[in-house]
Amino acid sequence: xxxxGIIGGSGLTRLKNxxxxxxxxxxxxxxxxxxPLTFGLLGGQEVVFIARHGYGHTIPPHxxxxxxxxxxxxxxxxxxxxxVAAVGGISVAMQSGVICxxxxxxxxxxxxxxxxxxxxxxxxxxxxxxEPYCPRVRERLLQAAGTxxxxxxxGGTYAATQGPRLETKAxxxxxxxxxxxxxxxxxxxEAVLAREIGLCYAPxxxxxxPAAGKSAEPITMEAIDAVMHEGMxxxxxxxxxxxxx
Ligand code: HPA
Numbered sequence: 001x002x003x004x005g006i007i008g009g010s011g012l013t014r015l016k017n018x019x020x021x022x023x024x025x026x027x028x029x030x031x032x033x034x035x036p037l038t039f040g041l042l043g044g045q046e047v048v049f050i051a052r053h054g055y056g057h058t059i060p061p062h063x064x065x066x067x068x069x070x071x072x073x074x075x076x077x078x079x080x081x082x083x084v085a086a087v088g089g090i091s092v093a094m095q096s097g098v099i100c101x102x103x104x105x106x107x108x109x110x111x112x113x114x115x116x117x118x119x120x121x122x123x124x125x126x127x128x129x130x131e132p133y134c135p136r137v138r139e140r141l142l143q144a145a146g147t148x149x150x151x152x153x154x155g156g157t158y159a160a161t162q163g164p165r166l167e168t169k170a171x172x173x174x175x176x177x178x179x180x181x182x183x184x185x186x187x188x189x190e191a192v193l194a195r196e197i198g199l200c201y202a203p204x205x206x207x208x209x210p211a212a213g214k215s216a217e218p219i220t221m222e223a224i225d226a227v228m229h230e231g232m233x234x235x236x237x238x239x240x241x242x243x244x245x
Pocket of ligand 1: 086087088089161166167183184185208209210211212
């Protein structure tokens with residue numbers, strides 16, 4: 001099925017069970033990727049891994065070069081992408097520790113370069129984005145979770161905010177009224193660009209905190225880290241079952 005691309009987010013800057021073959025810096029028309037692409041085998045399947053925030057987690061969500069990352073994955077022959085991300089939980093089903101496979105997206109980000117089609121030579125193109133995520137990758141992730149005996153919520157709306165600050169309670173109330181179930185800072189324009197360039201892309205989200213106003217406690221990095229560590233172990237297991245795609 002070709003090489004599977006895995007984009008790692010916070011808490012997943014490397015894949016423990018990846019047998020690494022090599023790392024390559026890819027030059028792109030959009031500048032530097034978040035880091036070199038890591039090529040290797042996961043459960044015998046060829047995968048390409050990239051850490052969205054850099055391998056040292058130094059690039060904040062609004063400064064990730066999404067165009068370079070997506071262009072590079074496409075350039076090396078990736079067809080399917082699994083995009084891992086930590087998110088805040090909004091709806092009741094999305095408690096801390098829950099793994100969610102969103103099926104819809106609302107984009108609240110602003111000012112990010114968010115298209116490959118800038119007019120001129122690259123044309124004016126309006127992609128169909130009614131279904132933002134690839135049904136094939138989503139189905140595979142669902143099956144993989146079943147095989148690995150790991151509980152997941154098989155749908156939900158991902159709300160992408162600008163960050164890097166967390167949201168206000170009122171913002172989360174608004175997002176909830178809009179239908180948002182989880183909130184993160186990287187889901188857009190990453191998913192948009194993947195669709196524009198023809199990559200089959202789906203998110204795998206781990207809820208690491210109750211979103212603003214959803215708990216009496218303030219949101220602390222310590223609390224997030226505690227959930228992240230154990231949760232990303234389950235995410236890794238799902239990934240290992242999901243390839244080959
Ligand atoms: N909001 C936005 N992004 C996030 C959150 C949150 O509460 N938690 C993890 N990523």
